[in-house]
Amino acid sequence: MKSLEDIVSEFKGITLEQMSGVKLMNRSDVKYVTTVEHIHELLSSISHYYYIQEGQTGRINTYRTTYYDTPGLDMFLMHHNERASREKVRIRSYSDNDLSFFEIKMKNNHGKTKKRRVQVTTAEPWRGEECSNLLNRYTNYDSGELIPTISNEFKRITLTDFAMSERVTIDFMLKFHNHSNGAEKELRDLAIIELKRDSLKYSNIEGVLIDLRIKPMGFSKYCIGSVLTDTSLKSNLFKRKIMAIDKITNHTNGLI
Numbered sequence: 694m695k696s697l698e699d700i701v702s703e704f705k706g707i708t709l710e711q712m713s714g715v716k717l718m719n720r721s722d723v724k725y726v727t728t729v730e731h732i733h734e735l736l737s738s739i740s741h742y743y744y745i746q747e748g749q750t751g752r753i754n755t756y757r758t759t760y761y762d763t764p765g766l767d768m769f770l771m772h773h774n775e776r777a778s779r780e781k782v783r784i785r786s787y788s789d790n791d792l793s794f795f796e797i798k799m800k801n802n803h804g805k806t807k808k809r810r811v812q813v814t815t816a817e818p819w820r821g822e823e824c825s826n827l828l829n830r831y832t833n834y835d836s837g838e839l840i841p842t843i844s845n846e847f848k849r850i851t852l853t854d855f856a857m858s859e860r861v862t863i864d865f866m867l868k869f870h871n872h873s874n875g876a877e878k879e880l881r882d883l884a885i886i887e888l889k890r891d892s893l894k895y896s897n898i899e900g901v902l903i904d905l906r907i908k909p910m911g912f913s914k915y916c917i918g919s920v921l922t923d924t925s926l927k928s929n930l931f932k933r934k935i936m937a938i939d940k941i942t943n944h945t946n947g948l949i
Contacts, residue, residue: 700736701752701850704745709790712746714857722806725886725902726910728942729865732884735901736850736863742897743861746851748789755788756864757846760915761839766926769842772916773930777802780832781915782839784813795824797831843918844870854897859890861898867914871922878921882942885912910937 727735748754761782762768771779778801786793796810809831811823825836846868852861865884870877886907888896902908911934920928920935 694733695737697733697736697753700733700740701745703737703740704743704752704852706747706752707744707853708747712744712851712853712860721804721890723888723909724912725888725907726912726938726941727884727886727905727907728882729884730882731905731907732863732865732886735886735898735905735907738901738904739852739898743852743854744857746853748787750789752850754849754851755846756849757786757788757844758914759784759841759844762842763834763838764840766842766919767834769916769919770927772913773927775930777804780834781913782828782832782834783915795827797827799831841872843915843922844872845914845918847914852898858894859888859896861889862887864914867918869914869918869922871919874923876922878918880938880942883938885914910934 745752746754761784768779768781772781779799781798783796783798784793785796793813794810795813796808799807799809801807809827811827813821813824820836828834828836828839846866847864848866850863852863853859863884863886867880867883867885868877869879886898886902888898890896916931917935917938920926920931
């Protein structure tokens, strides 16, 4: 079997600057959950239809994210309680090019996702004026009440079709750290695919996902990371999902 590095080398490359043309800031997202092993077959099947993003250190890049919430975990509970309109507040760092952004990710009651962000460099950027203004404009939260809750790290492969009308991200090697209790958890064999597009246009990767029997499945890194690192949290909504993840990965992650 070819290594993942060999497979991604077969794609045509695209720079981060060129990829920035695929904005999709008002988009529909569909996530799929599978194993890292299946990613090899998936990528081999679509290499003639997609560009791959090249970072400063290669085509497989490292991302780090810290999520912020209220001490009562209001944003986590809104997701758990299936509120159609909800937000997540985070700082995402792109380790391969030393960029960090303060982001507000908003989902409305029509299932559309919007993201607003500003580039940051300070140690506590959510306390800064730009971040406070963003919070005040798009959420009901104040920067003074937010605390770091969950951090994660993962590897990402980013693709776009030749028409540059959709973006595909493939995340794997997830690691979680809980800021309140210090607990950590790894999902070694899991891969999360996200197809992002503005319309329901034909997608080459969607057809391959169907052929490989990889089905759509919601996956919130913030919420899953929270319940995996803190068993005291309200988690009824996520129990079935965690069981499904455990089954997909043949119980290698020891989730149940």
